[in-house]
Amino acid sequence: MNTPIKKLRCGIVGLGVGRKKHIPGYLSHPMAELAAIADSNTEKLNAVGDEFHIEHRYSSLTEMLANEKLDIVSIATPNIFHKDMTIEALEAGCHVMCEKPIAMNAAEAQEMIDAAKRTGKRIMINYVKRYIPESIAVKRVIDAGMLGDIYFARSVWLRRRRLPGFGGWFGKKAMSGGGPLIDIGVHRLDLALWYMGFPKPVWVMASTYNPIAKAIAAKEKKDFDVEDLAVALIRFENGATLELEASWCANIKEREHLSARLLGTKGGSLQHNIGDVYDSYAEIYLERCGCQYDMRLHEPVPQTYNCIYEFVDDIVHGNPSACSAEEALIAMKILDAIYESAAKNEPVQIQY
Amino acid sequence: MNEVNRKLRCGVVGLGIGQMHISNYQSCPYADLVAICDINPVRLKDVGDKFKIPEEKRYISITEMLAKEHLDVCSIAVPNHLHKPLTIEALEAGCHVLCEKPMAMNSAEAQEMVDTAKKLGKRLMIDFSYRTSEQSVALKKAVDDGMLGEIYYARTQWLRRRGAPSG
Numbered sequence: 035m036n037t038p039i040k041k042l043r044c045g046i047v048g049l050g051v052g053r054k055k056h057i058p059g060y061l062s063h064p065m066a067e068l069a070a071i072a073d074s075n076t077e078k079l080n081a082v083g084d085e086f087h088i089e090h091r092y093s094s095l096t097e098m099l100a101n102e103k104l105d106i107v108s109i110a111t112p113n114i115f116h117k118d119m120t121i122e123a124l125e126a127g128c129h130v131m132c133e134k135p136i137a138m139n140a141a142e143a144q145e146m147i148d149a150a151k152r153t154g155k156r157i158m159i160n161y162v163k164r165y166i167p168e169s170i171a172v173k174r175v176i177d178a179g180m181l182g183d184i185y186f187a188r189s190v191w192l193r194r195r196r197l198p199g200f201g202g203w204f205g206k207k208a209m210s211g212g213g214p215l216i217d218i219g220v221h222r223l224d225l226a227l228w229y230m231g232f233p234k235p236v237w238v239m240a241s242t243y244n245p246i247a248k249a250i251a252a253k254e255k256k257d258f259d260v261e262d263l264a265v266a267l268i269r270f271e272n273g274a275t276l277e278l279e280a281s282w283c284a285n286i287k288e289r290e291h292l293s294a295r296l297l298g299t300k301g302g303s304l305q306h307n308i309g310d311v312y313d314s315y316a317e318i319y320l321e322r323c324g325c326q327y328d329m330r331l332h333e334p335v336p337q338t339y340n341c342i343y344e345f346v347d348d349i350v351h352g353n354p355s356a357c358s359a360e361e362a363l364i365a366m367k368i369l370d371a372i373y374e375s376a377a378k379n380e381p382v383q384i385q386y
Numbered sequence: 387m388n389e390v391n392r393k394l395r396c397g398v399v400g401l402g403i404g405q406m407h408i409s410n411y412q413s414c415p416y417a418d419l420v421a422i423c424d425i426n427p428v429r430l431k432d433v434g435d436k437f438k439i440p441e442e443k444r445y446i447s448i449t450e451m452l453a454k455e456h457l458d459v460c461s462i463a464v465p466n467h468l469h470k471p472l473t474i475e476a477l478e479a480g481c482h483v484l485c486e487k488p489m490a491m492n493s494a495e496a497q498e499m500v501d502t503a504k505k506l507g508k509r510l511m512i513d514f515s516y517r518t519s520e521q522s523v524a525l526k527k528a529v530d531d532g533m534l535g536e537i538y539y540a541r542t543q544w545l546r547r548r549g550a551p552s553g
């Protein structure tokens with residue numbers, strides 16, 4: 035183990051989710067030192083700096099990188115900035131913890147991967163849904179072969195009405211790359227792909243809609259040009275199929291509905307949220323001796339850490355990190371194909 | 387009362403789910419369930435006894451039943467590969483046909499059935515029984531009433547854990 039004596043110096047740009055998830059993430063690891071923060075919004079910058087007693091505050095990433103020698107930088111700005119900021123941080127010699135979606139599209143993601151290779155630095159994506167106990171538990175069951183080959187999966191995140199930062203950058207395609215699909219659908223897509231072992235996607239058939247948010251936006255005179263519902267069927271080279279659904283607005287019963295169903299040759303699983311919140315429930319379905327059994331996860335569940343903790347830990351110990359940019363690129367190719375299929379009204383074959 | 391001004395003479399071919407057809411015809415005030423048909427003599431007898439169908443109204447052959455009974459309505463509830471030929475045979479014998487789902491083995495067969503019904507001026511209905519449940523009827527009314535607006539996404543599923551039909 036080549037544990038450095040010195041703590042890793044970490045900086046964060048973007049203090050929305052940066053404040054909510056990245057700051058606690060770095061504070062949770064004993065080998066991380068939260069050295070600096072950056073945000074173009076001075077008021078927010080100072081409020082967060084005061085709240086967490088962080089003295090080194092910058093109005094831009096460039097300024098932060100020029101004045102601080104950082105080992106890790108978190109990129110938690112609107113999606114439009116992920117690529118350029120990630121490359122800038124990599125080139126300044128930092129490992130990058132980048133928010134999801136990795137970028138606006140697959141071409142940008144590829145550029146980021148190339149930059150990471152060139153600089154010999156890491157990129158990890160903050161896929162928080164992988165690091166909940168139920169996800170870790172299900173993944174262990176899959177890796178142990180209990181489900182056999184997964185040939186069908188359905189992964190959804192449907193909200194009845196909840197538009198993030200309505201009127202802000204989330205609803206502007208030029209800044210976000212898309213709506214609920216790229217925002218919350220990307221979490222469900224990553225989770226399903228991770229469970230399925232990242233098979234190679236080949237065909238996508240998808241639709242996007244925007245009847246509800248569009249009407250609200252018109253009424254409230256807000257800018258909004260992304261979908262409020264996206265649905266897709268993804269077909270993989272190994273024959274497996276994945277159904278994906280994501281909404282910010284849909285006329286459903288639940289306020290929040292998250293679920294991931296896996297059908298495997300030897301078993302199945304269903305993971306879903308409970309009580310309209312993000313608490314998760316997981317079950318495994320098996321046949322044994324000609325009888326049907328349900329296996330339910332009980333306390334104590336696996337201990338989990340957040341992505342940011344894991345990233346720091348892997349760098350400290352020289353281990354490879356999970357949630358790689360390469361995996362995020364596969365998801366991004368699918369997201370690109372979904373938007374393309376929806377726009378063209380026809381199935382899209384992913385090109386390699 | 388209807389286009390023939392008397393109770394409709396109804397027959398059922400295939401006595402698996404066809405038994406549902408029998409009891410539904412028997413409970414319908416405008417229908418007379420007059421004859422049944424199945425190539426399996428044991429089943430024919432059991433079902434005939436169960437629904438008190440006179441022995442001379444139980445047929446092994448659909449052709450014979452159609453020739454003798456002058457039916458107005460014929461239910462086709464046989465395995466899927468026979469839906470097309472038996473439906474067409476019944477249509478050609480002058481019956482309106484209630485055929486079980488799925489309509490046929492493929493859309494080419496289904497097209498032939500539709501064409502035949504049209505040519506002969508007979509009705510062809512498919513037994514999508516879930517449409518007539520109380521809930522489905524109520525929901526469809528709500529939809530037709532515009533309560534949901536325009537439906538832009540639907541997802542419908544029937545997953546069984548284990549349960550392939552026998553037979």
Ligand SMILES: NC(=O)c1ccc[n+]([C@@H]2O[C@H](COP(=O)([O-])OP(=O)(O)OC[C@H]3O[C@@H](n4cnc5c(N)ncnc54)[C@H](O)[C@@H]3O)[C@@H](O)[C@H]2O)c1
Pocket residue numbers: 047048049050051052072073074075078093094095110111112113115133134135160161162199202217
């Ligand atoms: N992993 C998760 O669960 C999760 C949750 C929420 C958001 N996110 C992702 O995090 C990113 C940020 O989302 P958010 O919810 O924090 O948005 P937000 O709008 O709340 O916060 C973004 C922050 O970035 C700042 N900013 C914008 N442009 C900047 C620039 N050029 N330089 C410096 N700062 C700049 C803004 O002032 C703001 O404080 C998005 O990519 C989003 O998809 C991920």
